[in-house]
Amino acid sequence: MGEPNQSTSAYAGLPGQTRQEAIHYTCEKCGHLFGAQVYSAVNVDADPGVAELLEQGELNSLTCPACSVANSPNLSLIYHNPGASCFALLLPETQRHQELTEKARILTELAADPADVPDYVKRVEVVFGTTGLLSLMDRTQDVAAAEWEREQEQLEQRELLEQRQRDLEQREAALLGREEDVQAKQEDLISRRTKLERDKDELAQGWAELNREREALQALSVDLE
Numbered sequence: 001m002g003e004p005n006q007s008t009s010a011y012a013g014l015p016g017q018t019r020q021e022a023i024h025y026t027c028e029k030c031g032h033l034f035g036a037q038v039y040s041a042v043n044v045d046a047d048p049g050v051a052e053l054l055e056q057g058e059l060n061s062l063t064c065p066a067c068s069v070a071n072s073p074n075l076s077l078i079y080h081n082p083g084a085s086c087f088a089l090l091l092p093e094t095q096r097h098q099e100l101t102e103k104a105r106i107l108t109e110l111a112a113d114p115a116d117v118p119d120y121v122k123r124v125e126v127v128f129g130t131t132g133l134l135s136l137m138d139r140t141q142d143v144a145a146a147e148w149e150r151e152q153e154q155l156e157q158r159e160l161l162e163q164r165q166r167d168l169e170q171r172e173a174a175l176l177g178r179e180e181d182v183q184a185k186q187e188d189l190i191s192r193r194t195k196l197e198r199d200k201d202e203l204a205q206g207w208a209e210l211n212r213e214r215e216a217l218q219a220l221s222v223d224l225e
Contacts, residue, residue, distance in 0.1 A: 010045075010082035013115030015106065017080075018047040025062055025073055032066035041078035044140075054079070055137060057130060076102055079133070084140035085120040093129040102126070 019041040026033050038060045044051040053059040054077075062071045074092030081087075089106050091099065106124055110117050127136045 009116070009118055011080070011087065011115065011118050011121045013110065013113040013117065013121075015041065015078060015109045015113055016043060016082070016087060016121065017041060018043045018050055023073075023075075025071065027064035027067060027069060028071050029069045030064060030067040032064055034062075034065050036062045038062070038073065038075055039077065040075070041080065044079075044081040045083055051081075054133070078106065079136065081140045085118070086125070086136070086140045087121040087123075088125040088127055088136055090133055090136075091126060091128050096128055099126050 018039065020037045021040045022035060023038055024033055024035050039050065039054075042050050042054055042059070050059065057072075060073060060075055060077075062073060063069070064071060074094055076092070076095065077090040079086070079088045079090050089102055091102060095102065103124060103126055110121060110124075125136070127133060
């Protein structure tokens with residue numbers, strides 16, 4: 001098998017891996033400024049637990065250390081699902097006007113990373129808010145399901161071909177066994193024929209010797225008379 005085509009292989013570059021970054025955030029209730037770690041990228045295949053939190057809307061939920069209120073900051077996020085060939089930039093609804101700027105930023109990151117960039121990553125999709133995220137996940141799940149069905153079909157075809165190959169090998173072995181049996185019978189027949197010819201020669205020699213002895217006796221009888 002050859003190397004996978006760049007257009008279909010999974011992207012292994014840093015921009016497509018699950019990452020966290022440090023931010024400072026101001027509590028929406030008490031105004032307290034605090035530091036926190038938030039996710040800036042999620043790789044579904046590598047970190048399904050993180051992806052599940054994202055799907056449930058619980059990712060990057062920050063609890064204020066001063067008043068214990070849960071905050072949900074509106075942050076941009078890279079969503080990477082290699083199994084469904086999906087690479088998307090999730091933006092808050094409030095950043096629709098930043099779509100081109102943010103997309104250009106991601107493309108710059110991709111260009112700076114040394115890893116090969118598949119076509120599906122080059123076509124980085126931009127979605128907005130929870131609605132866009134859920135719609136994207138539905139579509140990627142459909143793609144993943146179709147891919148799974150295709151792989152299952154290929155697996156069944158491969159198993160069928162392997163079974164046919166085994167059947168052919170068994171038939172070939174049976175034919176080879178029959179051929180060897182016929183050859184053995186031919187060799188036995190040749191051996192028996194050779195023995196028969198040898199026996200015929202010995203019998204002929206015996207008759208010849210008997211005739212010579214008979215002639216010698218007849219000659220001796222004439223002499224005696």
